[in-house]
Amino acid sequence: MRRGVSRAALVTLGALACNNGLQPVPVCPPGFLGICGTVAFRGAVPDSTQAVFIVAFDSFPQTLSDLFKFKPASPVPLPRDRPTFKYAVPLPNGRYQWVLAVWEKVGTLTPLTAGTLLQETGFYRDASDTTKPGVVVVDGTRTGIDFVIDFGNRHPVCSYFPPCP
Amino acid sequence: MTGLRVGALLALSCVAVRAWGQATGVVYGSASDSSGAPIADVRITTAGAAATSDVAGRFRLPGIPPGRVVLRFARLGYRVTQDTVVVPAGDSVRVDVTLRPSRFALEPVIVTAAKRSQLLDQSATSVALVSDSDLARRALSTVDEAVDKAPGVLFLNGQVNIRGSSGFVEGLGSRVLLLVDGVPANEADRGGIDWDMLPLDEIQRVEVVKGAGSSLYGSAAFGGVINLLTRDVPVGFHGRVRTTAGAYADPPDAAWRFRDYVGGLGGLDVTGSYGTEAIRGSLTLGGRHSDGYREQDKSDQWEGAGKAEWHPAAGTRVTASGSWTSHQYQVSPPWCESGQCDDRGLAFQPFMIGTDDRGASTRSDKGYVATTVERTASAGFAWQARASWVRTHFTDSKPDDWGVANRYGTELRGTLQPGGDSDRVVTVGVEAARADVTSDIFGGHAQYELSAYGEGERRVGSVRLSAGGRVDEIGLVGGALGGQVSPRVGVVWPTRLGTWRGSIGHGFRAPSLAERFVSTVAFGIRVVPDSTLVSETAWAFELGDAVSFGSAARLDAAAFWTDARQLIEPMFFESGGVPYIQFRNVLRARLRGFDLSFVARPLTRRLETSVAYTFLDARDLGTDSVLAFRPRHLLTLAADYGLGPFSLGGDFRYVSRIERIELGLSWADDPRVAARVLDLRAGWRRDPWSARLLVTNALNYIYSLTPGTLEPVRTASVVLTWTY
Numbered sequence: 001m002r003r004g005v006s007r008a009a010l011v012t013l014g015a016l017a018c019n020n021g022l023q024p025v026p027v028c029p030p031g032f033l034g035i036c037g038t039v040a041f042r043g044a045v046p047d048s049t050q051a052v053f054i055v056a057f058d059s060f061p062q063t064l065s066d067l068f069k070f071k072p073a074s075p076v077p078l079p080r081d082r083p084t085f086k087y088a089v090p091l092p093n094g095r096y097q098w099v100l101a102v103w104e105k106v107g108t109l110t111p112l113t114a115g116t117l118l119q120e121t122g123f124y125r126d127a128s129d130t131t132k133p134g135v136v137v138v139d140g141t142r143t144g145i146d147f148v149i150d151f152g153n154r155h156p157v158c159s160y161f162p163p164c165p
Numbered sequence: 166m167t168g169l170r171v172g173a174l175l176a177l178s179c180v181a182v183r184a185w186g187q188a189t190g191v192v193y194g195s196a197s198d199s200s201g202a203p204i205a206d207v208r209i210t211t212a213g214a215a216a217t218s219d220v221a222g223r224f225r226l227p228g229i230p231p232g233r234v235v236l237r238f239a240r241l242g243y244r245v246t247q248d249t250v251v252v253p254a255g256d257s258v259r260v261d262v263t264l265r266p267s268r269f270a271l272e273p274v275i276v277t278a279a280k281r282s283q284l285l286d287q288s289a290t291s292v293a294l295v296s297d298s299d300l301a302r303r304a305l306s307t308v309d310e311a312v313d314k315a316p317g318v319l320f321l322n323g324q325v326n327i328r329g330s331s332g333f334v335e336g337l338g339s340r341v342l343l344l345v346d347g348v349p350a351n352e353a354d355r356g357g358i359d360w361d362m363l364p365l366d367e368i369q370r371v372e373v374v375k376g377a378g379s380s381l382y383g384s385a386a387f388g389g390v391i392n393l394l395t396r397d398v399p400v401g402f403h404g405r406v407r408t409t410a411g412a413y414a415d416p417p418d419a420a421w422r423f424r425d426y427v428g429g430l431g432g433l434d435v436t437g438s439y440g441t442e443a444i445r446g447s448l449t450l451g452g453r454h455s456d457g458y459r460e461q462d463k464s465d466q467w468e469g470a471g472k473a474e475w476h477p478a479a480g481t482r483v484t485a486s487g488s489w490t491s492h493q494y495q496v497s498p499p500w501c502e503s504g505q506c507d508d509r510g511l512a513f514q515p516f517m518i519g520t521d522d523r524g525a526s527t528r529s530d531k532g533y534v535a536t537t538v539e540r541t542a543s544a545g546f547a548w549q550a551r552a553s554w555v556r557t558h559f560t561d562s563k564p565d566d567w568g569v570a571n572r573y574g575t576e577l578r579g580t581l582q583p584g585g586d587s588d589r590v591v592t593v594g595v596e597a598a599r600a601d602v603t604s605d606i607f608g609g610h611a612q613y614e615l616s617a618y619g620e621g622e623r624r625v626g627s628v629r630l631s632a633g634g635r636v637d638e639i640g641l642v643g644g645a646l647g648g649q650v651s652p653r654v655g656v657v658w659p660t661r662l663g664t665w666r667g668s669i670g671h672g673f674r675a676p677s678l679a680e681r682f683v684s685t686v687a688f689g690i691r692v693v694p695d696s697t698l699v700s701e702t703a704w705a706f707e708l709g710d711a712v713s714f715g716s717a718a719r720l721d722a723a724a725f726w727t728d729a730r731q732l733i734e735p736m737f738f739e740s741g742g743v744p745y746i747q748f749r750n751v752l753r754a755r756l757r758g759f760d761l762s763f764v765a766r767p768l769t770r771r772l773e774t775s776v777a778y779t780f781l782d783a784r785d786l787g788t789d790s791v792l793a794f795r796p797r798h799l800l801t802l803a804a805d806y807g808l809g810p811f812s813l814g815g816d817f818r819y820v821s822r823i824e825r826i827e828l829g830l831s832w833a834d835d836p837r838v839a840a841r842v843l844d845l846r847a848g849w850r851r852d853p854w855s856a857r858l859l860v861t862n863a864l865n866y867i868y869s870l871t872p873g874t875l876e877p878v879r880t881a882s883v884v885l886t887w888t889y
């Protein structure tokens with residue numbers, strides 16, 4: 001009887017003490033292909049927000065129609081109910097010349113309206129010249145890119161393809 | 166001699182003792198166990214006088230009226246023993262008593278639940294005790310560690326919770342009242358608790374009263390009361406040296422390493438005391454250093470505490486006590502997330518801080534002084550008067566903030582026991598306090614508290630009925646006072662199925678000066694004052710039963726239900742697109758559940774085991790959601806085995822995963838897990854030396870209870886104590 005009690009106590013203690021505490025969590029999940037990191041919103045999310053995305057372009061768009069050649073083709077909108085959060089955007093292997101956060105205004109998005117409805121709210125910058133976009137290489141080893149999305153500092157896409165209306 | 170193994174020995178006039186009154190005599194002697202080993206801290210009482218045995222088991226009761234007196238010897242872990250002696254006028258009588266161990270036969274005497282001495286099983290509310298032997302065998306270093314393992318008590322990053330009372334609000338506005346020998350010691354500005362105010366070595370035992378205690382203690386006793394009772398000063402010369410040395414384990418994963426050396430900790434406390442029959446005094450000085458277990462976590466602390474007693478006449482004691490602590494520590498902010506430090510490709514680095522947070526530190530000085538006059542005028546009437554001053558002073562760097570706060574308090578209390586028995590007891594008292602703060606983030610403000618209280622208890626048959634209440638008027642200097650009436654009724658009913666207890670009482674907490682007037686920046690967000698805050702209130706109900714199974718086991722169970730209104734919580738708002746935090750009376754909440762405490766010797770008398778479990782269902786009734794920072798399950802298992810001078814033991818604490826946190830949505834992705842912490846200990850004692858090895862968090866379980874705040878890693882320490 002006593003031996004049984006002792007065994008039961010040890011088994012209970014062992015089960016309860018099983019070490020499942022915090023473990024290191026890679027920014028990008030193991031085997032994930034794409035870019036990952038943290039998004040931090042700065043300022044209030046405008047009421048006129050349709051969605052916020054993170055997308056990548058193989059090459060810097062040269063025309064308004066190039067604006068629709070982003071990857072992934074169907075980006076998932078970022079959550080807007082919290083100021084910081086983790087994100088993960090799957091992308092195929094390759095070099096990306098423009099990786100940016102895009103704010104989309106409420107409205108019907110067409111190539112004609114894209115210049116005003118889409119606004120850049122932050123992009124991955126070149127380390128040597130932070131005014132220019134930096135190249136992101138996706139090869140399964142990239143650890144992460146963090147975005148600060150400043151809603152008070154948006155740039156309409158038409159500013160890249162003037163004139164703006 | 167009531168069948169004692171060894172009876173009391175009377176020896177008349179063997180030793181010349183100078184009595185300070187010719188009409189009185191002295192009772193002296195010793196207390197030991199059946200092996201002859203001395204027993205310290207035995208409480209010896211007789212009508213109008215009391216004493217405590219020292220480390221050699223010796224005691225002395227001066228000023229005893231001549232004639233036949235009944236002595237009562239009590240100590241946790243031993244049977245209560247009574248002896249009758251004849252005290253000669255102007256002479257002494259010696260009584261040596263042998264106490265028989267019986268963990269469960271003794272009903273411990275408590276002093277907090279009813280603001281007077283009473284047996285534990287006569288309390289209408291649940292009380293958890295941490296005895297001096299519990300403190301010693303755990304080889305602890307700080308007061309909060311001592312309180313943390315009490316059944317139903319949980320610390321969340323330094324903020325104490327009794328049955329989920331406080332949650333976590335960065336230490337602000339504690340819903341638990343801290344007393345030091347009955348003196349309120351919560352901070353005057355933030356309403357929180359400085360657990361480093363008093364050296365652990367000064368504490369003899371801790372009483373934790375669960376549930377609303379405002380009917381006797383007023384504001385802050387919303388969720389319970391914790392009373393730290395300091396050691397009595399023994400007669401003669403005594404000394405104690407306690408050294409601690411230890412080391413923190415490295416992070417269990419190489420990707421979390423943050424330093425290339427082993428972090429250490431150490432401390433030294435030295436206590437000296439001297440006492441005569443009339444005057445006694447003790448002084449403790451100490452210091453400790455810790456490298457911390459995470460980045461930017463070093464601390465240095467210097468502390469001192471003293472106590473002086475004067476016994477001018479039989480049944481009269483004047484006590485002056487105080488402490489002062491200077492604590493300089495680096496401030497370890499929430500751990501760094503990806504991109505905020507050298508994250509090494511990880512989403513968070515629990516041992517590191519953000520590069521922007523480096524350099525933050527605090528100097529925190531705090532202390533108290535208190536003077537108490539106690540007089541047992543007769544077997545039926547005793548009174549007590551006290552005055553106290555609690556002062557805190559902090560200076561932060563990065564951000565550069567500072568504050569000075571004072572709380573001046575006074576109380577007059579009387580206890581009437583007609584006929585000298587405990588069948589009818591009335592306790593009445595008045596209290597007054599003034600709290601003030603001068604700070605760059607709280608401003609300059611002062612607050613008054615005026616109170617009157619009373620509680621009566623009467624035995625009807627085998628049932629004890631109690632009823633009482635307290636009136637509090639609290640207001641800002643120059644402003645209007647706000648009143649609170651806090652009644653409580655209770656019943657204690659001994660039956661064949663244990664001693665049942667039930668109570669229903671009112672609790673409240675006035676907003677602290679900090680909650681009303683804080684103006685600062687936290688987490689990058691502006692904190693805005695709200696001077697319109699009103700007191701939060703609660704009705705608390707409890708039904709409990711305590712059952713002893715011979716001398717082999719004891720079970721204590723209680724169900725509780727608290728309905729709280731106007732709870733003060735930090736809330737996030739937005740103005741013009743700019744977020745801000747403000748304390749508001751927002752929540753209506755219900756906290757209900759039950760707790761169990763079971764102590765047993767299942768295999769051999771050398772092995773003592775205990776299980777304490779609390780189930781908590783805490784709901785925010787406004788949003789019909791789980792109340793933040795209230796874990797549902799709290800389990801503590803403990804076992805201790807003693808063999809001669811050696812002892813071996815351990816504690817296991819399980820805290821279920823906290824389901825909901827507050828502090829904004831920025832921590833919505835906080836990686837929370839349940840806490841599973843195993844502490845192991847071993848000890849050896851051979852008077853005057855004792856050595857204890859303690860390994861806390863032996864499994865090096867990595868977890869957090871509050872967002873971004875790593876709880877301590879495995880820490881091994883050795884405590885060496887010399888006692889004279």
